[in-house]
Amino acid sequence: MRALRIIDTDDGPRGRLTTMDRHDLTDGNVVIRTSYSSLNYKDALAVTGAGKIARKRPLNAGVDVSGVIESSTDDRFAKGDEVLVTGWFLGEKRDGGLAEYVQVPGELITALPQGLTLWEAMALGTAGFTAGMAIQRMRDNSQAPGHGPVLVTGASGGVGMFAIDMLARAGFSPVAVTRRVDTQGDALRAIGASQVISPDALSLDGKPLGETSYAGAIDALGGEVLANVLGHIKPYGNVAAIGLAASPQLATTVLPFILRGVSLLGIHSVECPTPLRESIWQSLAGDLKPTHLQRIAASTIGLDEVADVCSAIIAGTHSGRTVVDLQR
Numbered sequence: 001m002r003a004l005r006i007i008d009t010d011d012g013p014r015g016r017l018t019t020m021d022r023h024d025l026t027d028g029n030v031v032i033r034t035s036y037s038s039l040n041y042k043d044a045l046a047v048t049g050a051g052k053i054a055r056k057r058p059l060n061a062g063v064d065v066s067g068v069i070e071s072s073t074d075d076r077f078a079k080g081d082e083v084l085v086t087g088w089f090l091g092e093k094r095d096g097g098l099a100e101y102v103q104v105p106g107e108l109i110t111a112l113p114q115g116l117t118l119w120e121a122m123a124l125g126t127a128g129f130t131a132g133m134a135i136q137r138m139r140d141n142s143q144a145p146g147h148g149p150v151l152v153t154g155a156s157g158g159v160g161m162f163a164i165d166m167l168a169r170a171g172f173s174p175v176a177v178t179r180r181v182d183t184q185g186d187a188l189r190a191i192g193a194s195q196v197i198s199p200d201a202l203s204l205d206g207k208p209l210g211e212t213s214y215a216g217a218i219d220a221l222g223g224e225v226l227a228n229v230l231g232h233i234k235p236y237g238n239v240a241a242i243g244l245a246a247s248p249q250l251a252t253t254v255l256p257f258i259l260r261g262v263s264l265l266g267i268h269s270v271e272c273p274t275p276l277r278e279s280i281w282q283s284l285a286g287d288l289k290p291t292h293l294q295r296i297a298a299s300t301i302g303l304d305e306v307a308d309v310c311s312a313i314i315a316g317t318h319s320g321r322t323v324v325d326l327q328r
């Protein structure tokens with residue numbers, strides 16, 4: 001079988017397209033013949049070696065996969081069933097989805113929800129799932145469209161574009177925050193952004209608090225941008241922290257929390273418990289299914305093109321989602 005495998009090289013861990021024996025896959029009682037995967041920031045870190053994602057090596061890369069059950073000793077799944085797996089340390093501790101077969105314990109598998117194809121499930125992948133989880137957590141904490149616009153940072157990335165589309169679909173007014181206003185502005189407005197602004201527009205000029213122009217935020221960046229975002233949120237708004245594309249650091253004060261009642265919600269998609277996971281996937285196949293899925297995931301590539309796209313993701317020149325056709 002073919003696999004994009006992370007191996008140790010003299011320059012550190014790197015992804016290499018290789019062949020391997022199916023029987024050498026990490027343990028599990030269900031084998032999936034894979035159909036699609038997709039490329040997340042974490043996959044790009046793993047494949048390029050920009051981050052140590054694969055905690056043991058060699059290990060197949062890929063945090064997401066969809067496909068068809070090949071064999072199973074788990075009663076819930078039978079040969080031919082269409083399924084998906086996202087997170088659960090795929091590509092980190094277990095052989096991941098950028099391969100022709102995946103073997104996992106049955107409890108990690110989600111049945112493909114009605115309303116999604118195997119391709120659509122991976123066009124969404126962890127990025128779509130994470131955007132859906134952020135919106136669900138914000139709504140659970142009383143975020144409502146009438147409270148005002150919601151910022152989305154890292155807007156032209158996978159999570160960002162899905163967050164914009166889904167927020168707009170749910171009746172919110174998403175404001176895209178991108179370093180690439182000139183080149184990505186039209187595309188972001190086309191998927192539902194009500195405004196497109198640069199991160200500089202959120203600067204607090206060293207103050208802990210600024211004008212309360214926004215009712216909430218979904219932040220993919222961390223660092224200074226997240227600190228600035230917190231200072232602009234209206235009382236009782238929610239900020240979902242999903243990423244660290246700019247920095248893992250967060251230097252802020254407690255003022256947004258104790259003077260405005262702002263909530264900082266942590267989003268951890270990898271180990272999302274199964275009941276919540278299934279309800280989010282149902283939502284992604286139904287009321288939150290992105291209106292512009294094909295436009296956001298405009299590119300489908302083969303395994304041999306993965307390394308180049310991963311380099312573009314790390315360079316910050318990629319936009320949207322790239323799906324990987326694993327049988328191409």
Ligand SMILES: NC(=O)c1ccc[n+]([C@@H]2O[C@H](COP(=O)([O-])OP(=O)(O)OC[C@H]3O[C@@H](n4cnc5c(N)ncnc54)[C@H](OP(=O)(O)O)[C@@H]3O)[C@@H](O)[C@H]2O)c1
Binds near residue numbers: 126184246268318
């Ligand atoms: N918490 C979770 O469970 C979870 C799940 C999925 C992803 N994540 C994290 O969420 C983040 C986004 O993931 P993704 O898959 O959407 O990544 P992506 O497709 O690469 O998008 C990230 C976006 O952030 C902006 N960006 C990239 N590098 C930057 C930098 N150095 N400084 C400022 N902005 C930068 C770019 O948008 P602009 O050019 O438009 O500014 C880029 O398109 C990553 O940190 C990822 O690890 C977390």
